[in-house]
Amino acid sequence: MKYIKLELSTKTVDEKVAQGNAIRAGMTNNPDFPNPSLPLAKFDTFINTMAAKMVARDQAFEAAKAATAELHAAERAYDSAVSQLCAYAEGVAGADVQKLEAAGFALRKTPEPIVGLDMVTDLKLTSNSYGGVLLARWKPLRGAKSYEVQICADPPSETSCGPFCGSSRNSGEDGTPGTTAKGRPHSLKVGPLTDFPANTSCLLPLSLPSLTVAPLTSS
Numbered sequence: 001m002k003y004i005k006l007e008l009s010t011k012t013v014d015e016k017v018a019q020g021n022a023i024r025a026g027m028t029n030n031p032d033f034p035n036p037s038l039p040l041a042k043f044d045t046f047i048n049t050m051a052a053k054m055v056a057r058d059q060a061f062e063a064a065k066a067a068t069a070e071l072h073a074a075e076r077a078y079d080s081a082v083s084q085l086c087a088y089a090e091g092v093a094g095a096d097v098q099k100l101e102a103a104g105f106a107l108r109k110t111p112e113p114i115v116g117l118d119m120v121t122d123l124k125l126t127s128n129s130y131g132g133v134l135l136a137r138w139k140p141l142r143g144a145k146s147y148e149v150q151i152c153a154d155p156p157s158e159t160s161c162g163p164f165c166g167s168s169r170n171s172g173e174d175g176t177p178g179t180t181a182k183g184r185p186h187s188l189k190v191g192p193l194t195d196f197p198a199n200t201s202c203l204l205p206l207s208l209p210s211l212t213v214a215p216l217t218s219s
Helices: 013-027 041-094 098-100
Strands: 126-127 134-137 144-154 162-163 168-170 177-183 189-191 212-217
Touching: 013 041, 041 098
Parallel strands: 177 212
Antiparallel strands: 126 134, 134 212, 144 162, 144 189, 168 177
């Protein structure tokens, strides 16, 4: 039967050093333990090595923190310097692309005009831990200022779909705005809008769209 409690898996290095020193001191010249299976001098070496490695680790960690702070300071200095050179080059060369490229600057792409908006893709409707609550997510479209969401009767048709109006709120822990829709949803129809219609309470101006749909109980 074992009586000794080592608890090595829960002890810190400092606690192990203290434990080792106590054992070494207690067993040194102890007539009850005349011939330890591990020489106490060698055991003392293990204790001292562990303590020295811990000190070296702590010193390296502090040095790494100082080096990281110095690196961040150097980055900020570079950012300021290169921004100053960029402003100078644009002031001298203006819109001359060849001069700016010859000076080593990478140029921004000329934005392409948006001719039309495609249909929303990757629309996913999932349920969560709240009974009767559905969550719709889709990929945002470039150029879409808002999204019109419609609730359709089952089966969907051109005449069975209509926009819902809900109160704006934050949806999710990431602060993504959303809209609560009240009704009896069967399916969701999502389409991008380039301009805001008069009834803006039916819009979802989202960069990462998210919608929560909750049906109402009958009165």
